[in-house]
Amino acid sequence: MAVKINMENPKTGEHLHGFYGFSWTTFFFGCIPALFRKDFKTFIGVFIILLILALVTMGIGSTVAMIVWAFMYNKYYTTNLIKRGFQFAGTHTENELASSKLGLTLNPDNCKTFTQNTPTSQIIS
Template sequence: MFVNLFNPYTHQRKQAKLGYSWTTFFFGCLPALFRGHFLWFFIGLLVLLIFGLETIGIVPGLYGIVMGFFYNKIYVKHLIKKGFQPATQEDENLLLSKNIFF
């Protein structure tokens, strides 16, 4: 399920996925880097580097599973803070149904 967002100041459009983040599940913190969401990239990188070596890879696996449930919602909230708004009424209703308020 995707939501279309529009920034009226920069006239940018973005399509963001809602629901489980399979890319975060498979690739850890790299999707945050590719989306330009550097704060969560560095948070994920620190978690993976600090705890990954101590737990022999258990934490990186758990990180992907757990963050897969949360990352897309975090990213959409980040876009809304940057000035993006729902492009249509359907997108607004979709955000409200996922408890994302703008």
């Protein structure tokens, strides 16, 4: 099941939801979720691939591709948001969980709540 994570682009102030986990909407509706998320390039690319696979394999190949794509799409979408300048904007715990599920390391560029921990040996009383 997909989990939402708040995302924010600090340059534009735009707020979106990122997702991680299995995408049931992609499983049942193929490329349509990309269209609703305004991910037009992905929508067109996946639509063409599914159409070609459906024609060549009488529907079996596109069904298999939709199952595989359902496991991949949320991670693909959210990492592309980060590449476009968005940052995780949930609580720090939510951001840590999302980044670990997506295979990312939190840093000041991709996380709004990131703080650099100062080693205790450098703290002056």
